[in-house]
Every structure is written in structure tokens, then in C-alpha cells.
Amino acid sequence: MPALAFCLAATVAAARLDASADRLYVARDHVGDGVFTAGIEGPASGPDGALYVVNFSREGTIGRIPAGDGAARAELFVELPEGRTGNGIRFDAQGRMYVADYTGHAVLRIDPRDRSVAVHAHDPRMHQPNDLAIAPDGTLYASDPRWSRGDGQLWRIDRDGRVHLLESGMGTTNGIEVSPDGRHLYVNESVQRRVWIYDIDADGEVSGKRLLLTFADHGLDGMRADEAGNLYIARFGAGTVAIVSPRGEVLREVALAGQRPTNVAFGGADGRSVFVTLQDRGAVETFRSAYRGREYGAMPAPVSPTAGAAPGTP
Template identity: 55%
Template sequence: MKILLTTLGFSLLIFFNACELKNAQKNFVATDFVADSTFTKGAEGPAVDKSGNVYAVNFAKQGTVGLILPNGKAELFIVLPDGSIGNGIRFSKYGDMYIADYKKHNILKVNMHSKQISVHAHDSSLNQPNDIAIADNGTLFASDPNWSESSGNLWKITTKGEFVLLEDSMGTTNGIEVSHDNSKLFVNESVQRNVWVYDLSDNGEISNKKLFYKFDDFGMDGMR
């Protein structure tokens, strides 16, 4: 009887684990949130505001930012200044939107109430500001890939709008993120498939670089 109960218990455990796995797989089935061709092939940098609205660049045409409401309805939010094309988007804790403008080497700032767009930072020496991350104190960080040479840099953008080079001669820097407690900065290299982690100080300085993870295949883009 003891053996029978043990076998039954083990079988039930396998059954419940299988059910949990099946339910978990259902939770991660991707479906279309907006219709095809709502955004161009250059759709990038999705970010979510406090109300659950999603924003991404290149709505219908290049040089725009689109707004997707929680019900899936998409509409034009803003048109960027002439010649600017966005990539990564982030929100500050105060609700301001920041956009990496890779064409004009800018970090743009958007007032979400007036939709006024201003240049928060500019530096023509960058390859292209690509993805961005933001700390609670408003300090921004930007990846700066050189796709043709499979290389890249890492920058800090101060609250005063100054670009400060943190590290050069890296791999193809792309996705970037600050940890929730603002103590770590994560940066990936798309071509090399590395994810690096740094200790992050209160004033945005990095140290103690370590390889966090290396993928065996495929490439990487933005991180959250």
C-alpha cells in the first residue's frame, strides 16, 4: 500500500507539473497587438508610460512616434524634427520622454503634456545613439554601435545634457538597462552576443565590469 501511494503521489506530481508548464506556455504565446504595417520595418524602442500606453518610433513612416492605447488602438503621437529618426525611448520618473535620435546624434526630450520637443543633448562624435536607459536621478546611458565595424561605445548623458564617454572600443553595443535599485548597468553587444554588467555609482560612474552572460547563437537588441 505504501509503495502504491508513493507511486500515485509521484504520478500526481508529474501531472500537476505538466499542467503548470502547459499553463505557463499559454501565458507566453505572442499575438498581434496592432495590425501589420501600422509601424514601418524600423519600429524600435517600445516604452510604456504609467498609464499603460505603449510608445514606439516610426509609426506609419520614419521620423515619428506612435502611441498604442491599452485597447490596441494605435495613433500618431508626434512627428520628430526634420531629419531626425528615433530609436530607443525611455521615461523619467517625472514622466518626460527621452528619445535617441540616431540620425542627428541627439537625445530628444518630449514634454508629454504640450508635446514640445527639445534637444536634451547633442554630440556629433557619436556613431549613433541607439538604445538608452535612465536612472532614477535622471542620468541617461546610451549605447553607440558602429555596425560596419562591429564595434561600439558606451556613454553617459548628464541631467545638464552633456555626453560623457564611459567606455570605448567595445563590441557592437546595443541593449542597455539600469537595475531597479540603480546599482548596476547592463549592456549587450549584438554581434559578439555578450551581456556585460557594471557597478553603477550615484553619479553615474561605472566600475567592476563583468561578463554577465554570453549567448551561443543569434543576436541581441534592446533589453528591459
């Protein structure tokens, strides 16, 4: 009888854990404290379904968190060449990995098949490339802050690696993302706590810069968009991920265990899991969203978890 009671208790506990994992906008640990260094950043889901995160065992590495086995363990994927340190990561439609290299003042390209590392783009005017966004046509956009002076730049990088300085004299440019339809670019400034929106034309040029919103406190870091166009913004120091509508309305803030989130990425089997890197924990937290990441393509809008909410509202 005691053995039966133990089995029943274990079954109930497992069911509760599964239910917790499926709750929307409730964060839990994906990989625990200290697995990554304090430089943890740049999460991105690869074509193999694994999550890739920079600065695994030490600075200058990229870690891989395999998908599908439920273990949520991390392993070394690649060591970058001497003098290179990754930050933001993005994958293109062909599965190639692009890495913002802030110490080498460049954007790197990694072939996942043989893990070879090459310089994809470089310009001597680059400060510290921080994060990347990739448009549907494969064009890259890069934020480029200069922390020592509190300013930053914005770059466009063509598929062949040619670089174009789009804007200088900005604040500390950090999180960057393209809208699901590829027609708008979003850029945030960490110290100034502003989020800007630009129009993107057919040639990848940006124009029509306007302010989307300003936060009253704490810093801004990496951000990603869901399929409805909502932005998920890491609020460094606040311990939250803010979900912001395309109109600049803060729809909700997802509370985290850590206080210093650095970046976010969508992934999981259905594209609705949000992964958050935490500097103060060297860990990755995760929560479920009602919507898939914008990279996962258009799909019918799911039922909102908030009764009566408009489509696209978490």
C-alpha cells in the same frame, strides 16, 4: 435555439481568448502586421498608460497605442524634425520622454503636454545612439553602436544634458538597462552576442566590467529588467525573448510569431505585460510575465509559474 447556441459559442470563444491573454509567457498580437514600418523600435509605456513606439506611419515618427479600451490601435503621436529618427524611448519620473536619435547623433527630449521636441544631449563623437536606460535618480545611459565598423560606445547623460563618454572600442552596443536597485548597468553587443554588467557608484560612474553571458547564435537587441532583476532580451533572428537571471542563467525563451524582435517594454495596468516590437512584421506582440517591470517598483514576489522555482525565477 440556433441564436442561443450562437450566443453560447461566442461566450465560450471569448472566455478562451481571455484565458489565453492571461497565460504567462505565451505571446499573442497586440498590434498586427504592417501598422508600423520596418524601423519599429523603442517601445516604452508612458505615464498615461499608453505604449509609445517609434516609426509609426513612416521613419521619423512616434506612434501611440492607447491603453484601456481593448482596441490596441495605433495613432500618430509626433513627427520628429527633419533629419531625426528615433530608436530607444524612455520616460523619466516627471513624464518627460527621451528618445535616442540615431540619424541626428543625439538624445531628444519631448514634452508630452505640447509634444515639443528639443535636443537634450549631443556630442560630435556620438555615432548612432541606439537605446537608453534611466537610473532611479534620472541619469540616462545610452548605447551607441557604429554598425559600419562593428564597434560601439557607452555614454552617461546627466539630468542637465551633460554627456560623459564611459567607454569606447566596444562591440556593437545595443540593449541597455539598469538593475532595479540602481547599482548595476547591463549592456549587450548585438553582433558579438555578449551581455556585460557594470557596477554603478553614487556619482553614476561605472566600473568592474565583467561578462554576464554570451549567446551562441543570432543577434541581441533591446532589453529590459523585471522587478526581480531578470533581463528580457530581444533575440533578433531567433524569434524569441530570452529571460536571463541576474546570475546570467537563461531561465526560458518566449517564442514569438515574428523572427526579428527589436526591443521590449513592460506595461499594462499591473506592469506585468511585456510588449515586443517586430521588425519583420511591423507589429507589436505581447505576453504576460509573473513579474512587473523594474520601473513599477518593488513588490512582494508572486508565486512562480514553475513549481519549486526560487523567487525571481520565471
